[in-house]
Amino acid sequence: MSFDHSQESFIPLKGLHNPHLQTVLPRLFRRRISLRPHWQRLDLPDGDFIDLAWSEDPMQARHKPRAVLFHGLEGSFHSPYAHGLLQVWQQRGWLGVVMHFRGCSGVPNRMGRIYHSGETGDASYFLRWLRTTLGHAPTVAVGVSLGGNMLACLLGQQGDDCPLDAAVTVSAPLMLEPCSAKLEQGFSRVYQRYLLSQLKLNARRKLQAWPGTLPVDLLQLNALKRLRDFDDAITARAHGFADAGDYYRRASAMPLLPGIRKPLLIIHAQDDPFMTDEVIPDMARLPANIEYQLTEYGGHVGFVGGTLRRPQMWLEQRIPQWLSPYLDN
Structure with a gap:
């Protein structure tokens, strides 16, 4: 398999590698949302609900490979990385979906429970529901920031039983x-x-x-x-x-990483203004199925490369490129 290696390593936008600029730039370059999502409300066993934003009608696309996105703290489909990735996935022929944590779709949830960095119950229920409702198809997940820590917890708790084929976490606060x-x-x-x-x-x-x-x-x-x-x-x-x-x-997901059995790519930026070096895992303790990528620059969920005239969202290249072997075979 041949790779475009420029997709694998991150080179920041010339002159704009400052971590705070990198963190806010996606909001400037991804202001317009060109994808019109298919919204669905999923009722949960405890009487609450979560809202799903699909890249297209899932019942008509049930045969397609699936990519699930778990957003960050107070994120949603409207977060730049979320609608950006969903659109790229749609272009690749994958069925994408943002699972909104309770209360994050703009409508307050009903119960006392909300969501947090280690709350895996709703994500676990959704992934089972996905398989039961749409049938079997290759399925991956991407977790961003808080959603990345939550996804790593889920993978660590479920081990071989996790219904995902592969996963990626971005800028996850593992400690x-x-x-x-x-x-x-x-x-x-x-x-x-x-x-x-x-x-x-x-x-x-x-x-x-x-x-x-x-x-x-x-x-x-x-x-x-x-x-x-x-x-x-x-x-x-x-x-x-x-x-x-x-x-x-x-x-915190860090102690659970050794128990992860599914292929996982962890992406961190060394200059992330939300993190300290304590989120960098000890490579000796990571199982062989976890790939760790630490970039010098990128800020928090930033990773903007290219040029000012043609900025490139590196995550929208790197993530699909890494996930492709699990979805396109």
């Missing part, structure tokens, strides 16, 4: 505690402020729609100043963790 601390330092506080404002906005919508479903009221919610405060007051208490520290310990 949550140091990543949470990093977002309280220097320029990274800008990202913390943005993410916290999105989380609080979503929580406010939920409190208005379903009063009493969150462990805080509006006053307590407004007083939260850090992501760690949010995880202490809401994430941990809504999901049975003692506090944020307990949640970070138990939901």
Whole structure:
């Protein structure tokens, strides 16, 4: 099999390798959404629901290879990487789908449970439902940021029983505690402020729609100043963790990596402003089925190459190129 090796290594846009620029550039270059997704609501066993954004009507494309995307914290189909990848997958003849975590599609979910970095129950249910409803076909998954940590947890928990043929994680915070601390330092506080404002906005919508479903009221919610405060007051208490520290310990994917049995590509950028070196796995402990790619530049889910006139989203080349042997044979 011949590879275009320029797809394998990442070269940042000339003069724009700064990690913060790399992190925000996709929002500028991927502003227009050209794909019109097919929306579907999937009811869950506990009375809640998740929303699915498909690249086309799944019932008419049930024979096609499948690629599932798990988005990042407060992400959705509208995130640049999500509609970008979905469109590329559609062009390759694959059936793509974004599984929105509870409450992330713009509609508040009904139950007290929301979603978090280690919450694999809904993804596991969805993957089983996918196979039962559409029948067997090659299936892969891509997890981005929080969704990447969640996907790595799922792969590690299920081992050989995981219904996926292969997977990719991008910019995943495999050790949550140091990543949470990093977002309280220097320029990274800008990202913390943005993410916290999105989380609080979503929580406010939920409190208005379903009063009493969150462990805080509006006053307590407004007083939260850090992501760690949010995880202490809401994430941990809504999901049975003692506090944020307990949640970070138990939901980090790093300890589960040795148990992963399916082919997995992990992509990190050395300059990711959300991460520290603690997310870099010990190569000696990784099984042979895990490929690790650490790029010098790329920021957080950035990886913008090419030129200003013709910018290239490297992830939209690298991910399909790596997944192709599992879907196109």
